[in-house]
Amino acid sequence: MKAVWAIYRANFREYARNPAVLAFTVIMPLLLAIFLSLIMGNQDLFTIDYYLPNMLGISLMWLGVFATAQPLVEQREQKIFRRMAVTPLSRQSMLWGQVLFRVTVGLFQAAVFLIAGRIGFGVRVQGSWLLLLGATVMGALVFVTLGYVLAGLARSQEAAPVIAQPVQMGMMFLSSTLLPAAMLPSGVRAVVRAIPLTYVADALRQTISRVPPMLPLWVDFAAMAGWILLFFVLSVRLFKWE
Amino acid sequence: MDSLNWAVWVKDLTKRYGDVRAVDGISFGVSRGEVFGMLGPNGAGKTTTIEILLGLRTADSGDVRVLGMTHAENHRTIACAIGAQLQTTGMYPTHTVRETIQLFSDFYPEAAPLDELIDMVGLREKAGALVKNLSGGQRQRLAIAIALVNRPHVVFLDEPTTGLDPQARRALWDMILSLKASGTTVLLTTHYMEEAEQLCDRVAIVDRGKIVEMDSPAALINKHFKHIAIEFEAPPGAEVDAHDLRSLPGVANVVVDGGKVTLYSSDVPATMASLLGAASHSLRHMVVRQATLEDVFLKITGRSMR
Numbered sequence: 001m002k003a004v005w006a007i008y009r010a011n012f013r014e015y016a017r018n019p020a021v022l023a024f025t026v027i028m029p030l031l032l033a034i035f036l037s038l039i040m041g042n043q044d045l046f047t048i049d050y051y052l053p054n055m056l057g058i059s060l061m062w063l064g065v066f067a068t069a070q071p072l073v074e075q076r077e078q079k080i081f082r083r084m085a086v087t088p089l090s091r092q093s094m095l096w097g098q099v100l101f102r103v104t105v106g107l108f109q110a111a112v113f114l115i116a117g118r119i120g121f122g123v124r125v126q127g128s129w130l131l132l133l134g135a136t137v138m139g140a141l142v143f144v145t146l147g148y149v150l151a152g153l154a155r156s157q158e159a160a161p162v163i164a165q166p167v168q169m170g171m172m173f174l175s176s177t178l179l180p181a182a183m184l185p186s187g188v189r190a191v192v193r194a195i196p197l198t199y200v201a202d203a204l205r206q207t208i209s210r211v212p213p214m215l216p217l218w219v220d221f222a223a224m225a226g227w228i229l230l231f232f233v234l235s236v237r238l239f240k241w242e
Numbered sequence: 243m244d245s246l247n248w249a250v251w252v253k254d255l256t257k258r259y260g261d262v263r264a265v266d267g268i269s270f271g272v273s274r275g276e277v278f279g280m281l282g283p284n285g286a287g288k289t290t291t292i293e294i295l296l297g298l299r300t301a302d303s304g305d306v307r308v309l310g311m312t313h314a315e316n317h318r319t320i321a322c323a324i325g326a327q328l329q330t331t332g333m334y335p336t337h338t339v340r341e342t343i344q345l346f347s348d349f350y351p352e353a354a355p356l357d358e359l360i361d362m363v364g365l366r367e368k369a370g371a372l373v374k375n376l377s378g379g380q381r382q383r384l385a386i387a388i389a390l391v392n393r394p395h396v397v398f399l400d401e402p403t404t405g406l407d408p409q410a411r412r413a414l415w416d417m418i419l420s421l422k423a424s425g426t427t428v429l430l431t432t433h434y435m436e437e438a439e440q441l442c443d444r445v446a447i448v449d450r451g452k453i454v455e456m457d458s459p460a461a462l463i464n465k466h467f468k469h470i471a472i473e474f475e476a477p478p479g480a481e482v483d484a485h486d487l488r489s490l491p492g493v494a495n496v497v498v499d500g501g502k503v504t505l506y507s508s509d510v511p512a513t514m515a516s517l518l519g520a521a522s523h524s525l526r527h528m529v530v531r532q533a534t535l536e537d538v539f540l541k542i543t544g545r546s547m548r
Binding site for chain 1: 318338
């Protein structure tokens with residue numbers, strides 16, 4: 001337990017002391033939400049109610065890329081996990097510490113978004129707080145497990161962005177987070193359903209601002225659970241500590 | 243003694259990487275409280291042996307025990323009782339020295355006081371500095387500190403002084419000697435002969451995955467060299483006739499390594515006299531010295547270390 005907590009704290013330190021990662025996981029998506037709603041806000045649909053939850057979804061995705069996949073590949077190359085393997089620290093303790101840290105960052109991101117939305121735009125949580133908490137934790141886990149898969153696929157620090165960037169860019173544009181699915185060409189619309197971010201964002205929209213749902217909430221939760229399971233199984237197969 | 247009485251015990255260890263026999267049937271024991279050195283060039287199999295002893299790699303065959311235990315059965319117990327400094331010690335770059343030591347202390351059921359460790363490796367002034375801002379020598383000392391957080395019974399040091407300046411190397415030697423004084427068993431690898439001579443109770447000379455000699459440094463030098471070494475450089479382009487040199491009075495052995503010639507003599511005045519008399523080629527950079535482990539290595543393997 002002491003070791004899990006030590007890993008948790010160590011990861012937090014590295015996160016909090018790295019301004020680039022902080023910018024990607026919190027500040028950038030928040031600014032995007034504000035800019036997009038200001039630019040597009042004259043049309044009924046594209047208000048802060050639409051973009052705040054969506055950008056929270058994207059910030060959770062960036063948690064998976066910039067605060068999971070990337071540092072994991074870096075730390076593997078720096079031989080940090082290898083050094084720890086010589087101590088009594090177990091792999092399970094290491095993993096628990098890391099995942100708990102990342103879920104905490106996800107909750108921190110949600111808190112920042114909700115506070116900024118409330119103060120700046122008067123956005124009030126419309127749905128249940130419990131469901132919102134569930135959607136945030138599940139959403140974070142979807143992308144954190146995806147981050148371990150990406151870190152497993154990337155054999156080197158140079159390869160990490162090559163693999164991660166297309167994944168995150170593709171998800172951003174092909175999910176319904178920047179534009180509603182209805183506005184995408186019909187051929188692309190089918191792809192929307194195959195993207196994890198679609199379900200995370202839909203769940204967040206429904207619990208935060210009651211934008212008309214794309215899918216029933218339970219479908220979003222079931223889909224997130226499915227993605228977590230899939231990514232977990234894939235990461236067990238692909239991710240290597242060394 | 244059987245395997246239980248040794249701090250480290252290795253029997254018929256082998257490890258291949260593809261077609262390369264990195265470790266090719268190595269056996270040795272390190273008794274408790276001993277400083278044992280594995281000496282050899284890069285690629286000799288030293289690091290692979292250490293990594294197997296640490297449980298980072300599995301052996302292809304052979305029996306490997308640390309404090310009488312195997313990693314397969316008692317990995318955690320072994321991990322609690324040993325310390326290690328790997329060739330690259332991974333540490334979080336934006337942690338301070340103090341935080342790094344604290345982090346590793348938290349992995350063990352019991353740990354030495356933080357300040358004691360910081361003072362032991364002389365990083366008091368750098369305690370608040372970030373790892374990424376440390377010099378190579380400071381980083382290495384921090385690596386040693388985290389190898390000692392659990393007051394280990396056995397410490398493994400893989401090339402602890404490679405890349406250090408002479409002053410930092412001396413400081414590290416003192417640290418290793420004080421570990422020995424406190425009864426800690428130390429297994430270190432090095433490719434510095436001088437280091438092995440200064441620190442080790444016994445050394446194993448390793449070449450191409452095999453131990454070619456194993457004894458105390460003094461015994462190895464005595465066994466192979468009852469002689470004084472006379473070293474000089476042949477002028478560029480000059481032919482060195484080893485056979486001629488061997489026929490000089492007192493000369494027991496001649497090694498020619500590039501332009502560098504080493505005569506091992508049992509009668510230095512006689513050898514010197516005839517060498518200087520017969521100096522058809524001028525003798526440059528001439529040195530007369532005691533034989534060292536370097537000479538032993540050269541004699542056994544026919545190659546110099548670097």
